[in-house]
Amino acid sequence: MSDHQDAVLEVNHVHRDDVGARMGMWLFLLTEVLLFGGLFLVYAVYRYQYPDQFRIAGMELNTSIGTLNTIILLTSSLTVAISIAAIQKGNKLLSVIMLSLTLVMAFMFLVNKFFEWETKFSHGIIPGSKEMTSKPNGQILFYGLYFVMTGLHALHVIIGMIILAFMLVFVIRNKITEGNYVKLENSGLYWHLVDLIWIFLFPLFYLVQ
Amino acid sequence: MEANNKEQHIGYGTYILVWLSLLVFTSITVTVAGVNLGRYTLFIALLIAAIKSGLVINIFMHIKFDEPIFKVFIALSGFTLFIVFILTFFDILYR
Structure with missing residues (x-):
């Protein structure tokens, strides 16, 4: 109880509401869940209608790159979590290192994604291309969903990188400190959501057998 | 604790x-x-x-470790998504 009162007093003193800030972030994240949820719904319906076509098209995707990107993204989630824990303990250096590592891994993820799409493009699998539209309906839908969903996810990775880059600057300039880290926490939440969406994209696209 | x-x-x-x-x-x-x-x-x-x-x-x-209201948020949005999936599949299966 006294802890709670202390917290309230502190909030009153600095005019800040960290719980409210996190709550706002979560509400935003839930709209993101519904955005991707709609796409997962479309995926579920068409996979139900074209199970064989989805399997044939899914076998074409590179499981190794998908697995590698899963490991990269999970690890980047760890480094973000550690960077927050580090700033909470007042360890600015560790926080900076971990945030930088996160940015490096996010970039590695995008590079892998680039080469993966590049390979697809070189095989003529481009949305709307002659090669694509001549395939059976189920495969067109699979590749369409693949490009839209992993593309939208990659866009989130890029946005996440921009946000985390700002956070890195804030930590370096002591705008984010041991006593005021809610910005970094919320950016971390966004990054974990990006990871969370990939956790479902990975088995649904790369592990269809 | x-x-x-x-x-x-x-x-x-x-x-x-x-x-x-x-x-x-x-x-x-x-x-x-x-x-x-x-x-x-x-x-x-x-x-x-x-x-x-x-x-x-x-x-x-x-x-x-967060306050219970956050769990309520997540449960509600998860439940909403679940309902949408159920209703859609009712449509697909019994059309």
Whole structure:
């Protein structure tokens, strides 16, 4: 109880509401869940209608790159979590290192994604291309969903990188400190959501057998 | 214990343990995908994805240690999504 009162007093003193800030972030994240949820719904319906076509098209995707990107993204989630824990303990250096590592891994993820799409493009699998539209309906839908969903996810990775880059600057300039880290926490939440969406994209696209 | 304190901080060790278990689950899901389990394949893949997201949400996103209202938020949006899926599949299956 006294802890709670202390917290309230502190909030009153600095005019800040960290719980409210996190709550706002979560509400935003839930709209993101519904955005991707709609796409997962479309995926579920068409996979139900074209199970064989989805399997044939899914076998074409590179499981190794998908697995590698899963490991990269999970690890980047760890480094973000550690960077927050580090700033909470007042360890600015560790926080900076971990945030930088996160940015490096996010970039590695995008590079892998680039080469993966590049390979697809070189095989003529481009949305709307002659090669694509001549395939059976189920495969067109699979590749369409693949490009839209992993593309939208990659866009989130890029946005996440921009946000985390700002956070890195804030930590370096002591705008984010041991006593005021809610910005970094919320950016971390966004990054974990990006990871969370990939956790479902990975088995649904790369592990269809 | 200050389990109910909203400012409770999670240590590096816990994060690393969660990360390791996420990697283990990833290797399990990749291995299982190579084995032909028929119609259980998708179910197992989704089950593992659900366990992984449970770990990420509870520990990385520290929902386990956050105030109950956050759990209500997540449960409500999850339930909404669930209802939408159910209604859509009713339409698809019984059209």
